[in-house]
Amino acid sequence: MQPQWDTVAIIGVGAIGASIGMAIRQRGVAREVIGVTRTEASAEAALEIGAVDQIATRMEDAAATASFIVVCTPVMAIADHVRRCSAAARADTLLTDGGSTKGRLCRELASLPKGVFVGSHPLAGTHEVGPRAGRADLLQDRMVLVTPVEQTPDQAVQAAGDFWKALGAKVRTMEPEQHDRLLAFTSHAPHVVAYALAAASPVEALELAASGWKDTTRIAQGDVDLWRQILLDNPEHTLAALANFETQLAAIREAIASRDHELLTQLLSQGKKNRDAVGN
Amino acid sequence: MQPQWDTVAIIGVGAIGASIGMAIRQRGVAREVIGVTRTEASAEAALEIGAVDQIATRMEDAAATASFIVVCTPVMAIADHVRRCSAAARADTLLTDGGSTKGRLCRELASLPKGVFVGSHPLAGTHEVGPRAGRADLLQDRMVLVTPVEQTPDQAVQAAGDFWKALGAKVRTMEPEQHDRLLAFTSHAPHVVAYALAAASPVEALELAASGWKDTTRIAQGDVDLWRQILLDNPEHTLAALANFETQLAAIREAIASRDHELLTQLLSQGKKNRDAVGN
Numbered sequence: 001m002q003p004q005w006d007t008v009a010i011i012g013v014g015a016i017g018a019s020i021g022m023a024i025r026q027r028g029v030a031r032e033v034i035g036v037t038r039t040e041a042s043a044e045a046a047l048e049i050g051a052v053d054q055i056a057t058r059m060e061d062a063a064a065t066a067s068f069i070v071v072c073t074p075v076m077a078i079a080d081h082v083r084r085c086s087a088a089a090r091a092d093t094l095l096t097d098g099g100s101t102k103g104r105l106c107r108e109l110a111s112l113p114k115g116v117f118v119g120s121h122p123l124a125g126t127h128e129v130g131p132r133a134g135r136a137d138l139l140q141d142r143m144v145l146v147t148p149v150e151q152t153p154d155q156a157v158q159a160a161g162d163f164w165k166a167l168g169a170k171v172r173t174m175e176p177e178q179h180d181r182l183l184a185f186t187s188h189a190p191h192v193v194a195y196a197l198a199a200a201s202p203v204e205a206l207e208l209a210a211s212g213w214k215d216t217t218r219i220a221q222g223d224v225d226l227w228r229q230i231l232l233d234n235p236e237h238t239l240a241a242l243a244n245f246e247t248q249l250a251a252i253r254e255a256i257a258s259r260d261h262e263l264l265t266q267l268l269s270q271g272k273k274n275r276d277a278v279g280n
Numbered sequence: 281m282q283p284q285w286d287t288v289a290i291i292g293v294g295a296i297g298a299s300i301g302m303a304i305r306q307r308g309v310a311r312e313v314i315g316v317t318r319t320e321a322s323a324e325a326a327l328e329i330g331a332v333d334q335i336a337t338r339m340e341d342a343a344a345t346a347s348f349i350v351v352c353t354p355v356m357a358i359a360d361h362v363r364r365c366s367a368a369a370r371a372d373t374l375l376t377d378g379g380s381t382k383g384r385l386c387r388e389l390a391s392l393p394k395g396v397f398v399g400s401h402p403l404a405g406t407h408e409v410g411p412r413a414g415r416a417d418l419l420q421d422r423m424v425l426v427t428p429v430e431q432t433p434d435q436a437v438q439a440a441g442d443f444w445k446a447l448g449a450k451v452r453t454m455e456p457e458q459h460d461r462l463l464a465f466t467s468h469a470p471h472v473v474a475y476a477l478a479a480a481s482p483v484e485a486l487e488l489a490a491s492g493w494k495d496t497t498r499i500a501q502g503d504v505d506l507w508r509q510i511l512l513d514n515p516e517h518t519l520a521a522l523a524n525f526e527t528q529l530a531a532i533r534e535a536i537a538s539r540d541h542e543l544l545t546q547l548l549s550q551g552k553k554n555r556d557a558v559g560n
Contacts, residue, residue, distance in 0.1 A: 123490040143488070185485040190477060190496040192536075195551030196528035197473055200521070205465040208423070209558045210403040215498040216470040220555040224548045228541060235536050241480070242533055246526075248476040253522055256472075256515050261508060268504045271475030275500040278489045 004166055005030040009066035011059050011081050013037050013046040015126050016098045017072030018134025021051035023167040026136045034062040045131040060088035068163065069115075071097040075229040079108050086112040096120040096160050100187065101233040102147040102176035110149050116156040119147040119176060121183070122169065127221040140168040147176040184237035189245055191227055192238065194220040284446055285310040289346035291339050291361050293317050293326040295406050296378045297352030298414025301331035303447040306416045314342040325411040340368035348443065349395075351377040355509040359388050366392040376400040376440050380467065381513040382427040382456035390429050396436040399427040399456060401463070402449065407501040420448040427456040464517035469525055471507055472518065474500040 008030040010017045021033045035052030036059045037043050043055040056062040063069055063085035071081045078097045085095060093115035099105060102119045109117040124142040126133055144164040148157045161171040174182075198220040201209070231238055248267070255264040288310040290297045301313045315332030316339045317323050323335040336342040343349055343365035351361045358377045365375060373395035379385060382399045389397040404422040406413055424444040428437045441451040454462075478500040481489070511518055528547070535544040 123488065125490065125492055142490070145488070182485045182488050185481045186489045186493045189480075190493050192529065192532050193473060193477055194496055194555075195548045196532055197470060197525055197551070198555040199547065199551035200469075200525040200528045201465045201554055202524075203554075203557075205462045206554060206558055208403065208425070208462050209466045210405065210422070212405055212499045213466045213470050214558060214560070215495045216474055217551070217555045217558075218495040219492045220548075220551045222552070224545055224552055227548055228544050231536050231544065232539055232541065235539065239533065239537060242529070244482075245477055245480040246529070248480045249472065249522070249526070252472050252476055253519065256511050257519060259512055259515065261512065264508050264511065265504055267479065268475045268500075268507055271478035271497070271500040272502070272504055274481055274483075274486060275474075275478040275497045277483075278486055278494060278497075280494070 003028055003031045004162065005068045007032045007034060007066045009034045009036060009056075009059075009062035009069045009085070010052065011036045011062070011069065011071040011085065012073035013042055013051055013131045014072060015128055015130060015133035016122065016124070016138070017070070018046055018049065018051035018131035019124075019136065019138035020070055020072065020098070020167065021046065022049065022134050022136035023139055025050060025053070027166060027168075029163070029166045030068070034066065036062045042131055049131060049134055051131055051134050059085055063088040063093070064090070067093060069093060069095045071095065074226050075099045075101055075233050079105055082109050082117055083112065086115050086117070089115045091115065094118070094156055094159055096163070098122055100183065100230045101180055103180040104233060106147055106149050106176040110151050116153060118152050118156045118160045120160060120164065121145045121147065121179065122164070125187075125219075127219060127223070129223055137168070139164065142169050144169040144171050145179055146171055146173045147179045148173065149176065180234045181237045184234060184241035185244070188231060188234055188238040189241035191219050191222060192231065192242060193245065194218065195227075283308055283311045284442065285348045287312045287314060287346045289314045289316060289336075289339075289342035289349045289365070290332065291316045291342070291349065291351040291365065292353035293322055293331055293411045294352060295408055295410060295413035296402065296404070296418070297350070298326055298329065298331040298411035299404075299416065299418035300350055300352065300378070300447065301326065302329065302414050302416035303419055305330060305333070307446060307448070309443070309446045310348070314346065316342045322411055329411060329414055331411055331414050339365055343368040343373070344370070347373060349373060349375045351375065354506050355379045355381055355513050359385055362389050362397050363392065366394050366397070369395045371395065374398070374436055374439055376443070378402055380463065380510045381460055383460040384513060386427055386429050386456040390431050396433060398432050398436045398440045400440060400444065401425045401427065401459065402444070405467075405499075407499060407503070409503055417448070419444065422449050424449040424451050425459055426451055426453045427459050428453065429456065460514045461517045464514060464521040465524070468511060468514055468518040469521035471499050471502060472511065472522060473525065474498065475507075
């Protein structure tokens, strides 16, 4: 069987980029994977764990030979990197990304000098960083959201979706704004909550932290620079989701303050119902 | 080697009670374990998984023959169950519990008709319920907080600590009020946050919930009746911990609203620092 793609370039070989590279190579989805990084240690690690066939230090060099380009750099760098790749790319190149916010990005990249960009967001986070956190099965059975704009050709949407499916993921297509609105609830606001909860715990309490606290705050291990960028790239939706959360929290707080057993039962039950619906 | 205890009675064979029974029996910590439940299905399950040697339906019957009694019923039932056991017990019986709140309980039970009560809280939660959720290693390497009051004899504190250590746990002793103040930060407020966050997520967003949302809300799977009791048995400390949290949250929210990169970095870093200090 022919590989689906000839040369795939992965810009940025952190945990997500390296995982994508490993999955492509293990599944034979492309003939060749070129990883782009300027950091020597990352280059070595990416080669060593088998995430890439070769490394380029200039993204333009990789882009010139690639038929498919996946930009896996931090949120606020993606638009610039996509434009630089596009300028160096072939006319028929498809570009996508792995960023956690989509609205501003997909509007900004609706038309490019060369090639077509369609946004993607693999819902497969890890708070670990660097190529050595890469795992070939990171996308296995996970969902990837593909977020075209009106101008995006159907063929590009289809091709991007096929790429993620070939890596074992499920694919769902939605508008970038819808993505940002929903992800504010499921990811961006929860990160704010986790960071705030961890910060609010006095040091003397931390040594008593058990599995409940650890679970609830786990994502506060996430890279601060990355998360600052994500939150500030989706501020309105994140604030709206936080407002929803703070309303719920205030209701529970008041039920506790007024020792209202019935109301407290009702409020906790609503949370449990949603949580149970999602499963483990 | 002689077992540490002759007969241990476990009042309530839910997930925690059953786990304690399994650990006692597998480690030979007592000659015999009597479980108390009035529910036929629980009795059968507890016997079947090897959590107990025999079942009694009246706690007084079990208490009369036990040298050590562990009350593992819901928080608001513990005081009554300890008193009933004490009334039926031998003069030298040691009683403890597995409840998540300690202040009111330990003051109320500072003196008993017969025997001595010393409060315990195994930091080994599970959101699963019933004897079949029992695991012999639930307490292995977990911490158990033992919470004597001024009147508690040192010998009873020592004996209770030795019991938990024999089950593989680490033991720390602290005043009941200190326990409730610290656990509000590490467990009670996080539960409120998890329930509120799960409740605040609209249904259309739930299908996009990935590992971050799942971790952050995991403890909202906890039994609602149990958690209502815990929160309403420690309202002041829980409200104080929530106030701390809401202050942190408001600071992050305002940093997002004002697009203050520097402040947001600083606030997220404080959370990450605390979370990283605890580890996985």
